[in-house]
Amino acid sequence: MLCGMPPSREELARIAAMRERFLDDERGPAAQRDYWRDPADLQAYDLVLAARIGWKWDAALAECRARGFLPPPDATVLDFGCGTGIAARRFVAAFGARGVRCHDRSVPAMEFAVRAFAAAAPGVAVQAQPDVAGLAPDVLLVSHVLGELDERGLASLRELIGRAARVVVVEPGNRTTARRLAALRDELLETFRIVAPCPHAARCPALATDADWCHFFAPPPPEVFTDGDWVRTARAVGIDLRALPYAFVVLERRDGARPAAPAATGNRVLGRPAIGPRAATVRICTGPGLREIAVAKREWPELWRMLRKQPETVRTLPPELLR
Numbered sequence: 001m002l003c004g005m006p007p008s009r010e011e012l013a014r015i016a017a018m019r020e021r022f023l024d025d026e027r028g029p030a031a032q033r034d035y036w037r038d039p040a041d042l043q044a045y046d047l048v049l050a051a052r053i054g055w056k057w058d059a060a061l062a063e064c065r066a067r068g069f070l071p072p073p074d075a076t077v078l079d080f081g082c083g084t085g086i087a088a089r090r091f092v093a094a095f096g097a098r099g100v101r102c103h104d105r106s107v108p109a110m111e112f113a114v115r116a117f118a119a120a121a122p123g124v125a126v127q128a129q130p131d132v133a134g135l136a137p138d139v140l141l142v143s144h145v146l147g148e149l150d151e152r153g154l155a156s157l158r159e160l161i162g163r164a165a166r167v168v169v170v171e172p173g174n175r176t177t178a179r180r181l182a183a184l185r186d187e188l189l190e191t192f193r194i195v196a197p198c199p200h201a202a203r204c205p206a207l208a209t210d211a212d213w214c215h216f217f218a219p220p221p222p223e224v225f226t227d228g229d230w231v232r233t234a235r236a237v238g239i240d241l242r243a244l245p246y247a248f249v250v251l252e253r254r255d256g257a258r259p260a261a262p263a264a265t266g267n268r269v270l271g272r273p274a275i276g277p278r279a280a281t282v283r284i285c286t287g288p289g290l291r292e293i294a295v296a297k298r299e300w301p302e303l304w305r306m307l308r309k310q311p312e313t314v315r316t317l318p319p320e321l322l323r
């Protein structure tokens with residue numbers, strides 16, 4: 001597991017303490033002080049919390065690929081708020097790149113991210129990028145950063161997005177952050193095409209009421225269930241490694257004349273279905289709004305079974321169910 005070595009007792013204590021900080025979901029947008037004081041924290045974070053974030057990236061990137069997202073193989077990728085750089089590692093493993101820049105307000109974080117990336121992808125040039133002013137990345141990655149930015153931080157991220165050709169943002173699936181991400185997405189509709197996850201180019205319907213938020217669950221890797229080190233680690237730090245809620249959006253800058261917004265066609269399953277003995281109730285996003293659809297076990301036995309056993313793998317419902 002975990003790059004060969006389970007976390008030590010001291011690392012587990014560090015992870016548990018960090019987990020408390022990152023769990024404070026309902027904290028409003030407020031800058032936190034730089035918390036990467038001790039390089040041992042970065043190491044401990046990378047072993048478990050970053051690995052968990054990496055699984056969310058894998059799910060988001062698989063959906064991008066299914067939607068035909070194909071960044072150029074010679075792209076320059078910028079990981080903004082890189083921490084230990086898991087986003088860059090997962091992105092380059094999936095799509096490749098010519099070069100990677102790791103940016104964080106924390107110098108030790110950038111140094112860690114560069115070292116970890118170089119070890120994971122020795123053929124790809126990587127460097128720390130303390131200043132992002134004027135940079136126009138082919139691909140901008142943002143991972144679990146939105147919740148830490150105050151208005152000023154968000155404004156500088158907006159500027160950077162304004163110069164990027166493609167943007168991939170993966171955030172925790174909690175209500176506050178997912179709604180923040182949806183609002184940012186809506187701001188960018190004029191200049192970017194939505195690659196994923198939206199089945200439409202309308203404003204985000206999850207923002208229409210206070211109750212909703214656009215989020216998904218990534219499939220946990222098998223080792224979470226089978227590897228004793230992962231099982232013990234999860235128990236020791238109080239993380240449910242089987243639940244991987246995330247929110248994400250992938251955007252591609254529009255070229256030239258803006259094409260008309262495509263008609264709302266598809267649907268995207270949100271959150272987790274509620275499974276009953278006769279039907280599963282599934283919340284979906286469509287252009288006109290969010291809907292709840294009952295999937296009857298008798299009429300859709302295979303789909304009902306998938307929704308019960310592997311709900312993370314069901315991204316869309318068949319159109320016949322929406323009529």
Ligand SMILES: C[S@@+](CC[C@H](N)C(=O)[O-])C[C@H]1O[C@@H](n2cnc3c(N)ncnc32)[C@H](O)[C@@H]1O
Pocket residue numbers: 022034035036049050053080081082083084085086087103104105106109142143144145148149153
């Ligand atoms: C929760 S960590 C996520 C790290 C990494 N992206 C990941 O997904 O594992 C948030 C990171 O954002 C960085 N950060 C917070 N505010 C920032 C800002 N205004 N500019 C650059 N980095 C920032 C922090 O130092 C930290 O490394």
